[in-house]
Amino acid sequence: MITNSDLKTLRHTLRDWRREGLSIALVPTMGNLHEGHISLLARAREIADRSVVSIFVNPIQFGRGEDYERYPSTLDADRAKLEAAGLDLLFAPNLAELYPGGIEEDTRVTVPALSDILCGEFRPGHFSGVTTVVSKLFINTQPDYALFGEKDFQQVMVIRRMVHDLLFPVEIIGMPIIREADGLAMSSRNSYLKPEERRVAAGIYASLTRAAEELRVQAQAIAVLESRCQEELKVLGMRPEYISVRNATDLTLPKAGDQDLIILAAAWLGGARLIDNIRVMLAQPLAGC
Numbered sequence: 001m002i003t004n005s006d007l008k009t010l011r012h013t014l015r016d017w018r019r020e021g022l023s024i025a026l027v028p029t030m031g032n033l034h035e036g037h038i039s040l041l042a043r044a045r046e047i048a049d050r051s052v053v054s055i056f057v058n059p060i061q062f063g064r065g066e067d068y069e070r071y072p073s074t075l076d077a078d079r080a081k082l083e084a085a086g087l088d089l090l091f092a093p094n095l096a097e098l099y100p101g102g103i104e105e106d107t108r109v110t111v112p113a114l115s116d117i118l119c120g121e122f123r124p125g126h127f128s129g130v131t132t133v134v135s136k137l138f139i140n141t142q143p144d145y146a147l148f149g150e151k152d153f154q155q156v157m158v159i160r161r162m163v164h165d166l167l168f169p170v171e172i173i174g175m176p177i178i179r180e181a182d183g184l185a186m187s188s189r190n191s192y193l194k195p196e197e198r199r200v201a202a203g204i205y206a207s208l209t210r211a212a213e214e215l216r217v218q219a220q221a222i223a224v225l226e227s228r229c230q231e232e233l234k235v236l237g238m239r240p241e242y243i244s245v246r247n248a249t250d251l252t253l254p255k256a257g258d259q260d261l262i263i264l265a266a267a268w269l270g271g272a273r274l275i276d277n278i279r280v281m282l283a284q285p286l287a288g289c
Contacts, residue, residue, distance in 0.1 A: 001083040003090045007098075007140055010091055014052075014141060022049035026143035026170075028134060031055040032072040032188035033081050036178035040147040041085050043175060048145055053082055054091045054137055059103050061129025067271075072191060091141070098136055109135045111158050111165070114251065118154050119266060119275065122241045130155055131162045138168050150174045151185045153264060153277045157251055177276070179205070185276045192272035201269055203236040207243075208263050208278045215245065215261065215280050219287075222254060229265065239268040248279055259285045 004010040017024060025048035027040045037053075044051040055078055062068035075092065082090055099106045108128050114120075115127035138146065148156045156174045163172055178186045183205035184198075193201055207229045214225055222245045229243040245254055248262040264277045 001087050001090060003079065003092065005092050005094060007093065010140060013089060017050050023144045024048055024050050024052060024141065025145040025147060026137065026141050027051070027053045027147050028137050029053060029055055030057045030071065030188065031078050032074045033078045034186045034188065036149050036151070036186040038081065038085050039178050040149060040175050041082065041087060043173070044145065044147050045086055050088045052089045052091060052141055052143065053087055054093070056093050056098065056133065058129060058133040059095070060132060061126050063123050063125060072188060108132050109162065111161050114158050114161055117251065118242060118244060118264060122266065127155070127158045131158060134159055135162070138170055143170050145171045145173055147173045147175055149177065151177045151187065151275065153262065154251060187274070189272050192270065194270055197270045197272070200236045201274060204233060204238065204265055204267055204274050204276050207232045208265055208276055211263050212278045212280045215263065216282060219282055233267050237269065241266040254286055256287060257285045
């Protein structure tokens with residue numbers, strides 16, 4: 001496994017691969033890797049000749065008072081996991097090189113509208129930080145494929161829109177959520193949970209599962225369903241930011257004729273912000289909401 005930390009060396013290696021006609025798949029991460037990340041790498045190795053994983057804790061996607069300073073840094077352990085999983089190249093850039101203009105003045109890439117709803121409403125500027133760093137990674141790795149986990153469903157949608165609008169020649173592949181045995185979506189931030197919090201954390205998935213079943217049976221009761229889920233999470237000691245049923249193709253609010261829906265949730269439990277979602281394909285299109 002090759003490990004690069006500077007752009008010049010990275011570009012040189014990737015240029016040689018392209019000259020050989022090899023395809024490249026990129027998995028962008030912030031490190032502290034778990035089985036969800038490894039599943040992305042496994043798929044990357046299936047679809048491309050060479051696999052690249054980036055590890056970079058991106059400061060501009062963290063808001064004021066968020067967990068940038070305490071986000072877990074486990075580079076040595078991550079490197080061992082990636083090598084065992086058959087990775088070809090690990091790219092771990094330094095901050096100054098990736099943001100030559102400084103993190104306050106550097107150019108930003110922003111996807112309008114879609115970045116301002118759901119998580120974007122509660123984390124202003126977050127998705128601009130994501131699309132900016134992903135753009136930099138795409139420009140420097142020039143991958144044929146880029147893989148992202150669908151736990152961050154809105155993030156995948158935002159990146160797809162960016163790729164479409166900016167004409168990046170890369171195929172975005174969303175990969176299914178990998179869950180713990182009790183249903184909790186795997187996340188690097190799950191390590192923030194105290195033991196007693198971890199015991200109830202899977203309640204967010206249980207609530208979404210019940211909501212999905214109800215939605216399939218009685219799709220018109222969407223507002224009631226969202227409200228009840230919020231109350232269920234509060235009973236568990238969580239602080240919900242939102243529970244929202246949306247059109248799964250564009251994250252707009254459901255309307256008559258929609259059939260492919262998704263229930264998205266974000267809630268705080270102690271010091272951990274949990275997000276999750278369940279996709280729901282209705283047997284019949286919505287008659288109304």
